[in-house]
Amino acid sequence: xxxxxxxxxxxxxxxxxxxxxxxELSFNGMIALNETGALIWRSLEQLLDIxxxxxxxxxxxxIDRVTAERDVASFIEKIRQAGVLE
Amino acid sequence: xNKEFSxxxxxxxxxxxxxxxxxxxxxxxxxxxxxxxxxxxxSVTVVxxxxxxxxxxxxxxxxxxxxxxxxxxxxxKKEFLLCRGDNQFEDERVFPEQxxxxxxxxxxxxxxxxxxxxxxxxYSLYWVNSVLLRRLLRKLRKR
Numbered sequence: 247x248x249x250x251x252x253x254x255x256x257x258x259x260x261x262x263x264x265x266x267x268x269x270e271l272s273f274n275g276m277i278a279l280n281e282t283g284a285l286i287w288r289s290l291e292q293l294l295d296i297x298x299x300x301x302x303x304x305x306x307x308x309i310d311r312v313t314a315e316r317d318v319a320s321f322i323e324k325i326r327q328a329g330v331l332e
Numbered sequence: 333x334n335k336e337f338s339x340x341x342x343x344x345x346x347x348x349x350x351x352x353x354x355x356x357x358x359x360x361x362x363x364x365x366x367x368x369x370x371x372x373x374x375s376v377t378v379v380x381x382x383x384x385x386x387x388x389x390x391x392x393x394x395x396x397x398x399x400x401x402x403x404x405x406x407x408x409k410k411e412f413l414l415c416r417g418d419n420q421f422e423d424e425r426v427f428p429e430q431x432x433x434x435x436x437x438x439x440x441x442x443x444x445x446x447x448x449x450x451x452x453x454x455y456s457l458y459w460v461n462s463v464l465l466r467r468l469l470r471k472l473r474k475r
Contacts, residue, residue, distance in 0.1 A: 256344075256345055258342055259337065265345060268349070268353050268354045269355075270354060270377070271355065271357065272356075272358075274359060
């Protein structure tokens with residue numbers, strides 16, 4: 247599971263957005279991420295597996311493992327549906 | 333995960349995307365391009381201006397105060413363009429270095445069309461050339 251080439255994370259004001267560099271950047275329904283989403287994204291860029299990402303969330307945000315697992319699974323499902331993963 | 337951003341906020345992204353050869357699509361804000369484009373309903377797709385800008389093109393340019401404006405080119409002089417919103421009557425001088433993008437497609441009332449489509453070309457031809465008549469009608473209405 248990795249992020250497709252060309253998709254990059256950028257900060258806009260107080261949020262983060264994902265864009266396909268060189269493709270079509272649409273602000274109508276674009277993927278906007280919060281801090282947690284951005285952290286998961288960066289972890290995927292570093293090719294961390296799901297367990298490692300959950301571990302990172304637990305240690306960085308001091309949340310329980312069940313919540314972290316749910317956040318990661320939900321995030322991955324969203325970006326998978328957006329066609330960002332391969 | 334959807335969120336509205338101002339053009340000023342997202343401009344660095346648009347600039348990066350255009351220099352990578354991509355396009356950017358965003359919703360119209362404001363009423364200066366009525367009746368062609370409606371505030372918060374319609375959107376435009378812009379690309380880097382790699383060709384010579386012509387009369388009737390719709391361009392995105394930056395004013396010296398940092399504002400981004402999307403207006404139509406209604407004339408070309410040697411050193412600058414004359415731009416005007418479709419809902420306006422005053423021309424504005426725009427220098428080539430102010431132009432950041434050119435509209436390639438638009439979505440109006442849910443329908444997506446190329447800016448070089450016959451529909452748009454005919455509309456632009458009529459609209460730009462009827463400005464004196466429209467100005468006169470407006471004056472008469474105000475009396």
